[in-house]
Amino acid sequence: MEKFIKLTATAVPLETENIDTDQIIPARFLKATDKAGFGENLFRDWRYTKDENLNPDFSLNNPSYAGPILVAGDNFGCGSSREHAAWALKAYGFKVVVSSYFADIFKGNALNNGLLPVQVSPEFLEKLFDYLNSQPSGEIIVDLENQQISIKDSGEAENFEIDPYKKTCMLNGYDDIDFLLSRRNAIKKYEDKQLQI
Amino acid sequence: MKKTLFDKIWDSHVVESIPNGPDVLYIDKHLIHEVTSPQAFNELKERGISVYRPDKIVATADHNTPTLNQHLPIKDLLSRKQLSELTQNCEENNIQLYGLGHPYNGIVHVMAPELGITQPGMTIVCGDSHTSTHGAFGTIAFGIGTSQVAQVFASQCLLVEKPKKMRVNVNGKLKKGVLPKDVILYIISKLGTNSGTGYFCEYAGDVFENMSMEGRMTVCNMSIEMGARGGLIAPDDTTFNYVEGKEFAPKGEEFEKRKAYWKTLKTDENAVFDKEVSFEAEDIEPMVTYGTNPGMGIKLTGSIPTGAGKSADKALEYMGFVQGESLLDKPVNWIFIGSCTNSRIEDFRVAASYIKGKQKAANVNALIVPGSRQVADQIKAEGLQEIFENAGFTLRQPGCSACLAMNDDKIPAGEYCVSTSNRNFEGRQGQGARTILASPLTAAATAVAGKLVDFTKSLN
Numbered sequence: 001m002e003k004f005i006k007l008t009a010t011a012v013p014l015e016t017e018n019i020d021t022d023q024i025i026p027a028r029f030l031k032a033t034d035k036a037g038f039g040e041n042l043f044r045d046w047r048y049t050k051d052e053n054l055n056p057d058f059s060l061n062n063p064s065y066a067g068p069i070l071v072a073g074d075n076f077g078c079g080s081s082r083e084h085a086a087w088a089l090k091a092y093g094f095k096v097v098v099s100s101y102f103a104d105i106f107k108g109n110a111l112n113n114g115l116l117p118v119q120v121s122p123e124f125l126e127k128l129f130d131y132l133n134s135q136p137s138g139e140i141i142v143d144l145e146n147q148q149i150s151i152k153d154s155g156e157a158e159n160f161e162i163d164p165y166k167k168t169c170m171l172n173g174y175d176d177i178d179f180l181l182s183r184r185n186a187i188k189k190y191e192d193k194q195l196q197i
Numbered sequence: 198m199k200k201t202l203f204d205k206i207w208d209s210h211v212v213e214s215i216p217n218g219p220d221v222l223y224i225d226k227h228l229i230h231e232v233t234s235p236q237a238f239n240e241l242k243e244r245g246i247s248v249y250r251p252d253k254i255v256a257t258a259d260h261n262t263p264t265l266n267q268h269l270p271i272k273d274l275l276s277r278k279q280l281s282e283l284t285q286n287c288e289e290n291n292i293q294l295y296g297l298g299h300p301y302n303g304i305v306h307v308m309a310p311e312l313g314i315t316q317p318g319m320t321i322v323c324g325d326s327h328t329s330t331h332g333a334f335g336t337i338a339f340g341i342g343t344s345q346v347a348q349v350f351a352s353q354c355l356l357v358e359k360p361k362k363m364r365v366n367v368n369g370k371l372k373k374g375v376l377p378k379d380v381i382l383y384i385i386s387k388l389g390t391n392s393g394t395g396y397f398c399e400y401a402g403d404v405f406e407n408m409s410m411e412g413r414m415t416v417c418n419m420s421i422e423m424g425a426r427g428g429l430i431a432p433d434d435t436t437f438n439y440v441e442g443k444e445f446a447p448k449g450e451e452f453e454k455r456k457a458y459w460k461t462l463k464t465d466e467n468a469v470f471d472k473e474v475s476f477e478a479e480d481i482e483p484m485v486t487y488g489t490n491p492g493m494g495i496k497l498t499g500s501i502p503t504g505a506g507k508s509a510d511k512a513l514e515y516m517g518f519v520q521g522e523s524l525l526d527k528p529v530n531w532i533f534i535g536s537c538t539n540s541r542i543e544d545f546r547v548a549a550s551y552i553k554g555k556q557k558a559a560n561v562n563a564l565i566v567p568g569s570r571q572v573a574d575q576i577k578a579e580g581l582q583e584i585f586e587n588a589g590f591t592l593r594q595p596g597c598s599a600c601l602a603m604n605d606d607k608i609p610a611g612e613y614c615v616s617t618s619n620r621n622f623e624g625r626q627g628q629g630a631r632t633i634l635a636s637p638l639t640a641a642a643t644a645v646a647g648k649l650v651d652f653t654k655s656l657n
Binding site: 086187 | 212213218249261282324325340343352353356360391426602603610620625629
């Protein structure tokens with residue numbers, strides 16, 4: 001997994017609330033058996049109109065916005081457990097998603113793919129939207145080491161929470177499989193104990 | 198210390214706790230299907246790791262399968278490849294697969310309980326968010342992502358932080374025509390779609406105690422729609438009677454031994470929950486959704502709330518509804534009875550009992566899709582198929598079907614579908630499709646009337 005330490009970059013706002021994983025990647029694109037290629041179908045039914053043209057009203061298609069940070073409305077990633085949602089965001093080029101709330105499964109999937117979910121207060125989220133609305137090329141700083149997100153121009157900042165174990169994984173590019181494999185003996189011991197019950 | 202049902206099961210499955218980190222949680226049963234497993238198998242292959250406990254994994258094909266002509270090769274090449282990869286991966290790794298055409302094939306959350314694979318006290322995971330269904334048996338069951346599927350393949354364990362605990366109590370007597378689906382839609386409409394995020398939810402009270410296993414599965418199934426990772430109900434005689442005699446359930450003395458342990462699986466008196474809410478059964482009526490998330494629900498005879506904000510406006514625009522309007526008498530051209538929420542025998546019994554002697558409305562297209570081969574056989578054996586066919590319906594073959602519209606079972610753009618499934622997200626049942634979530638009884642009544650009607654008056 002790719003390491004994540006600190007990122008200073010422009011961002012794309014997507015103010016919609018309750019964005020579910022069916023919107024992030026519709027089910028009809030889940031037929032692939034590898035992880036590649038999901039980026040082109042990210043937010044497919046919002047990005048394209050019915051006649052398959054780019055939807056000019058959708059912020060990802062707005063030429064003023066670009067960058068590896070997605071700033072999204074409350075309760076991002078609810079619904080289906082499909083990790084394809086995290087793969088699609090990552091493949092499109094996002095490294096951070098900011099929201100005031102993340103659904104559990106999505107959050108875990110994102111962290112397992114080096115996509116950092118940053119949960120901020122509703123007030124700070126509002127500030128980020130205001131900032132990006134008035135200054136589309138304004139930069140945001142995401143500092144994982146210090147667990148802080150800030151608006152570069154004004155210096156306004158907020159700290160964010162992350163599980164310490166997951167933080168170590170992200171900073172070092174480790175993943176859970178490496179860790180679990182190192183615990184095989186303990187797992188075996190647990191299994192032997194269960195057999196005796 | 199007083200423990201909740203959830204604590205008891207969780208604590209007995211912790212292999213070890215990482216200081217300041219998650220627990221290593223042992224998984225008793227890992228269910229897999231064709232859509233979320235291939236990348237996990239590839240991950241293991243790339244790392245040169247073998248599947249650690251293939252004997253604890255059960256596979257089925259359900260998400261991407263056709264519901265017509267299952268004996269023929271699948272036309273969609275990508276779907277066919279996904280299924281053949283599942284078959285190959287299971288063969289290579291000695292995993293039991295109940296593939297298309299197998300008598301045990303079906304939707305993963307329908308076939309595992311009916312085969313006795315699901316048993317009280319277990320930890321169960323699957324790369325599908327509706328794994329919460331199995332909590333109906335008093336299990337810790339939850340959906341996982343594909344990276345976690347790979348973790349369980351590699352170690353039979355997961356690294357997970359222990360969630361918080363909430364309890365939802367519903368007491369009293371349900372009104373006529375109110376089904377378990379209405380109960381859970383009511384709860385979600387009251388609590389909202391992220392009220393359960395970070396929690397496991399125990400359902401308690403006499404409404405759940407008096408519910409069948411099928412009903413409990415419907416309730417636990419939709420726990421994820423309020424954000425909860427899982428839901429669970431304490432096992433009791435209803436549970437034990439359901440499990441006993443099932444194909445893979447323990448037998449004889451072993452069953453009695455397990456049962457004695459299962460009986461200890463209940464929340465201690467005075468155990469503390471992080472959050473607790475209570476509802477009265479008498480307040481619940483048949484429910485429908487009017488928006489694009491399962492929390493946007495009202496009683497069938499109610500009207501759409503006013504002044505709900507920007508997100509609600511967007512949802513209403515998609516649905517073609519306006520604030521303050523009633524859904525009664527709205528013409529509906531599609532109904533879907535199926536999905537892991539409502540495709541068990543009881544769901545078809547209740548639909549058939551309403552439909553018996555009536556006719557499908559001419560404008561209605563119906564997708565009636567049993568959850569498994571066993572359910573399909575039972576529908577036939579109980580004479581329900583005849584009732585459906587006499588009323589002008591045809592039955593499909595089992596699978597997830599129009600719940601997520603990965604196969605050909607799609608609702609056309611702009612059309613309303615009264616659906617017994619679990620999600621009314623934009624485009625969930627097909628691009629532009631408009632989903633109204635409801636119980637199998639509401640769906641059956643809609644199919645007969647060709648529009649949403651208050652059927653409760655006609656029940657005897």
